């Protein structure tokens with residue numbers, strides 16, 4: 001493989017295919033796959049990811065905000081797109097782009113019906129979000145019936161799905177709580193379907209729900225992190241392949257003498273002869289200051305090189321005293337071997353945060369060996 005010449009985020013589409021197929025093999029053949037491509041496809045490139053998934057058979061897409069759905073439509077995506085967390089200010093744009101809102105409370109339901117009516121919509125597809133215990137967004141068991149009555153009063157909208165979200169599907173210690181969320185969703189949907197007189201698509205599982213709770217697969221599952229190659233669990237991580245690899249290059253090497261300081265605020269002072277490499281990636285690229293002062297590391301020649309001193313806006317300096325390397329060599333921030341999950345864990349965070357932090361100024365390079 002050729003080595004990189006600047007900081008790049010490689011997006012591997014063969015890995016995406018592998019992950020999609022693996023997750024699909026975990027659900028019954030009739031269960032639809034909704035691919036979550038919010039936050040630029042978990043920090044990669046939503047349009048590239050969605051185009052590929054549309055080609056290999058994703059049934060639905062989801063984004064968090066209306067603007068993210070607009071980007072996908074402008075890229076030519078035709079598959080239905082669920083907007084998980086829209087605001088009324090964007091409802092008319094949402095309709096213009098044929099996006100489908102998750103309506104999560106009386107405020108959004110009322111405003112959506114109002115906007116859809118004013119735009120002469122008939123049976124516009126909407127999704128009703130049920131709060132089964134996450135207590136983030138969603139109708140509760142006490143107000144969902146009222147919402148359904150309002151839906152029945154209008155032919156402006158049609159409920160295409162009922163959804164809920166699990167709070168701790170990756171945490172085996174919370175099994176009892178998760179099972180309660182599942183039975184609460186089952187109970188609520190049964191009564192909603194009764195009132196509606198038809199059965200919308202039911203969905204509650206994220207990636208860890210797919211892997212840990214077959215009883216929560218219903219008609220569709222929503223997978224985000226799994227598609228990008230992470231499962232929150234080692235035994236499944238072995239089957240998945242990280243889609244994104246963040247790579248860079250050694251710009252310059254310095255030899256510090258004992259007493260020499262390094263970087264802003266002189267946060268590192270050498271106590272012995274120390275060889276350092278300066279890398280063109282910093283907190284403006286998504287490597288936060290938490291990673292500084294030997295908390296975080298990158299990989300050079302298969303060896304960990306810890307970050308010395310403070311992370312700068314556009315650079316980090318790493319310890320290469322024990323590593324054989326030279327200026328111009330490629331370095332790995334994360335890839336398949338040194339995963340974003342492992343790197344993130346070192347500073348007490350999760351793969352999701354490290355991946356989605358990679359800023360737009362990092363060049364995306366698509367690798368497609370299909």
Ligand SMILES: *Cc1c(COP(=O)(O)O)cnc(C)c1O
Nearest residue numbers: 036165206207222223224225226
């Ligand atoms: C982000 C999100 C998902 C995807 O979760 P993963 O753990 O990444 O699979 C699914 N559903 C909702 C409502 C979400 O907000």
